[in-house]
Amino acid sequence: MHEMSIAEGILDIALDYAKQNDAKVVHEVGLILGEMAGVEMESLDFSWRLITKDTIAEGAKLTVRKTPLVGRCSKCGKEFHIEHYNFWCPECKDGVLTTISGRELQVEYLEVD
Template structure:
């Protein structure tokens, strides 16, 4: 399962950070999650909870910060939010769009004790 692998990756980062900071508990994790990262948030939460049992991250407060899908038009220089995966510039109808955000999948913020 896709989300299980992602949750494992996140847990690795978190536990590594906790170990380097001699933490005894991970209290908060915030993830940056792009709209286009293709992650099921419920599944990710569930996998993370299951994997983090009996680790420093057990029972941590995991929040997801969703990043909208934004495109920059190379023809008219407008930056707009892309709705419903319609990859056309709403200003000039150009398909010459560059994705500037929405693919993120990373730990944004960590709090340990």
């Protein structure tokens, strides 16, 4: 279950941030999650609740902003939302779409006190 190691990574970031800001509580963690990041939100939530227990991030909310899978054509340079794993350019039908977003998972913001 790789969501567990992802949750651990998020917790590391949150605790570091709290320390730097002399915070005693982590209230909320905002995440950017690409639709192709391959993360199950349900198991990430579960892992998060598990590993934040007895830390200052216990009870902190994970707020997720999903980003679509977007690719840029190697021939005409246009950008498209990639659907149904179709990586051929719908415009010139000659190029291949290179992913420019949609696989990311990162912390966008943290709310601490």
